[in-house]
Amino acid sequence: MSAAPRPRPSAATLVRAGRPVPSSRSGRYLLSQDQWAAFAERLDSDPLHLSGLWSDGAEIHALLLESADAPLIASVAVERQRFLALSPMRASAILPERIVRDLWGIEAMAARDLRPWLDHGAWGLTAPLAARPGPASWPPEPPDFLWDEADDAAGAFQLPIGPVQTLTIGPAQFRLTLVGERIRRLEPLLGAAHRGIALALRGLQPDQAIRLVARIDATASVAHQLAFARAVEAASGVQPGRATEALRRAMGALERMAIDLHHLARLWSLRGHRAAAARAGSLRGMLLPAAEAAFGDRLMMRSLAPGGWSVAPDKAGLATMAATLDKVEAGLDPLPDDLPGQDRLLSIERDLVLCRSGCDPLRTVPEFGQEEERPGARAEEHSGQPVADQEGLGMAEAAQGQVWHWVRLENGVVSAWHAVDPNLACVAALASEAVGLDRDGLALLCARFGVSVSGADQ
Amino acid sequence: MNESDAAPGRRLEVLHLQAGGCGGCALEFALVALPGLGLVETEHPRHADLLVVSGAPGREMMRAVRAAWTAMAEPKYLVALGDCAIEGGRFRGTYAVEGGLEGRLPVALAIPGSPPAPDAIRDALGALVRAIEAGATLSDEPFRRTAEAEAAPTPAPGAVPTSAPTPVPTPVPTLAPLALLPAAPRHRLSGDGSSDS
Numbered sequence: 118m119s120a121a122p123r124p125r126p127s128a129a130t131l132v133r134a135g136r137p138v139p140s141s142r143s144g145r146y147l148l149s150q151d152q153w154a155a156f157a158e159r160l161d162s163d164p165l166h167l168s169g170l171w172s173d174g175a176e177i178h179a180l181l182l183e184s185a186d187a188p189l190i191a192s193v194a195v196e197r198q199r200f201l202a203l204s205p206m207r208a209s210a211i212l213p214e215r216i217v218r219d220l221w222g223i224e225a226m227a228a229r230d231l232r233p234w235l236d237h238g239a240w241g242l243t244a245p246l247a248a249r250p251g252p253a254s255w256p257p258e259p260p261d262f263l264w265d266e267a268d269d270a271a272g273a274f275q276l277p278i279g280p281v282q283t284l285t286i287g288p289a290q291f292r293l294t295l296v297g298e299r300i301r302r303l304e305p306l307l308g309a310a311h312r313g314i315a316l317a318l319r320g321l322q323p324d325q326a327i328r329l330v331a332r333i334d335a336t337a338s339v340a341h342q343l344a345f346a347r348a349v350e351a352a353s354g355v356q357p358g359r360a361t362e363a364l365r366r367a368m369g370a371l372e373r374m375a376i377d378l379h380h381l382a383r384l385w386s387l388r389g390h391r392a393a394a395a396r397a398g399s400l401r402g403m404l405l406p407a408a409e410a411a412f413g414d415r416l417m418m419r420s421l422a423p424g425g426w427s428v429a430p431d432k433a434g435l436a437t438m439a440a441t442l443d444k445v446e447a448g449l450d451p452l453p454d455d456l457p458g459q460d461r462l463l464s465i466e467r468d469l470v471l472c473r474s475g476c477d478p479l480r481t482v483p484e485f486g487q488e489e490e491r492p493g494a495r496a497e498e499h500s501g502q503p504v505a506d507q508e509g510l511g512m513a514e515a516a517q518g519q520v521w522h523w524v525r526l527e528n529g530v531v532s533a534w535h536a537v538d539p540n541l542a543c544v545a546a547l548a549s550e551a552v553g554l555d556r557d558g559l560a561l562l563c564a565r566f567g568v569s570v571s572g573a574d575q
Numbered sequence: 576m577n578e579s580d581a582a583p584g585r586r587l588e589v590l591h592l593q594a595g596g597c598g599g600c601a602l603e604f605a606l607v608a609l610p611g612l613g614l615v616e617t618e619h620p621r622h623a624d625l626l627v628v629s630g631a632p633g634r635e636m637m638r639a640v641r642a643a644w645t646a647m648a649e650p651k652y653l654v655a656l657g658d659c660a661i662e663g664g665r666f667r668g669t670y671a672v673e674g675g676l677e678g679r680l681p682v683a684l685a686i687p688g689s690p691p692a693p694d695a696i697r698d699a700l701g702a703l704v705r706a707i708e709a710g711a712t713l714s715d716e717p718f719r720r721t722a723e724a725e726a727a728p729t730p731a732p733g734a735v736p737t738s739a740p741t742p743v744p745t746p747v748p749t750l751a752p753l754a755l756l757p758a759a760p761r762h763r764l765s766g767d768g769s770s771d772s
Contacts, residue, residue, distance in 0.1 A: 239635035245670045281643045287593045309636045310595040313669040335599035571598040
């Protein structure tokens, strides 16, 4: 009897066999083409989570999660504008590969789908992030949606939705393939809300860049700012103080609560629970002024900065936060248990606790108030030793899930950047969950998912 | 919202079109109780009296905004909600976003802010509704931004934010009847969707 075959190395082991990138403080490994091919093949049966895939022009990077807070980046050099696709093994790579092609003109070999996703021919150029963008053809070609013989045989027909009637998730297009009124296939097509943020960030100092990062997605503004700030801090080795960290976590929780309430209000209003929807709306209406009093503005887009604050939180505003949170908690109590969206209610309850403890740094962190008095400290650290090339990775929780930012700083300015936003995966999930529903069911599904096109498109 | 909310008599129907941007204006707009203003939401351009556009419309999305606007029956009113919808905001001049509605479509009401607070939106829309109901003298004066909007910094094309953020003014635009600009009947849209006045 032959010996049992040796167990195959895990995908993470294959990644770590690559060359560690010294400038990266985030566990990035540069794989050779052969190593990448072995890693790609291994992904078909390895549980390693593929969270994002992007390019910086010279290399392709894949963000892998061994667990929720153990990231690992695998990179491979782009050769002749091509790299070996991961989508045959992982469906979650399909949309990122389409985006890489639209933004950089870099094609994934053997990809499952390479139709345009962001670029619908209206930009006046192709591959806008590439060193030499290409020309665009005019007029733009209409988007190409799937249709096969089985659809014919089933007597299906197609119905376009959006970008004007968008089931209120934002500027998206849906192509429904319907049999009768049931959805046989849903193909989303995004890109209408793309703003070219990756290009706009290039060459900006982190303190300036974070103001634009705050505008990626209003439903995850704090999460994006935090993830970006943490990525920059990881790259430059700056540690924020404990009070700052506690307050930032509170801001994240405050934002998640407000957004969860927003989604609940929409979901309940669609399901006909008018009173509950109005209550969710009014509770959010209480949170936002409290956010303004403590952190400067209602959507908290202005106060965060890498390493600290651009505008320090207002102590008087923070002091009134507890009372507001009590009111919100009391307002959640009389809601009936049979409402949909219980998962969001649970996370609101969790975030209430987080926010309450984080907003009370006077008690929990004795040195609170001291760090704001030396705002120049961090600037000195920066100007002291501008290091040539540093990379960092940062994560923050949004209402939709984890937001990851990867940033490369050269001489103190952003030279390459990518954000992995959970909404892109939500859009893909929407397509698979919608099968078998009718149009009203799809509207409910959109409300339940709470997808934000702004976050997915950037 | 559905029709049962409506008081007897016809309410003005509003189509809210999020044309891009970060979605902040849409979040604030969701807190405005439209029935209290005599408005009811619709999904269909052909039913709509008011088209509320929020967010920076991308080059592609601008075509969709024009299509929606063209599909609306007259009389119709266009509301630009927030700085991005008005002139492109922070995204103006990128390869994906050219600018806002200003100068492209006949905007009846511009609500500046990034994003404007719900109170500001409510007051501005309320003033518009009252002006429409009173049969305001509609003129073909060119689109005017409110004094508050003029005071706000306007980034140059291609500019990126360079300074610390300015505090958001959440002004209530003073809506003179003159600022109302109907599409009907002189402001026909030409082939490329621009007003050919």
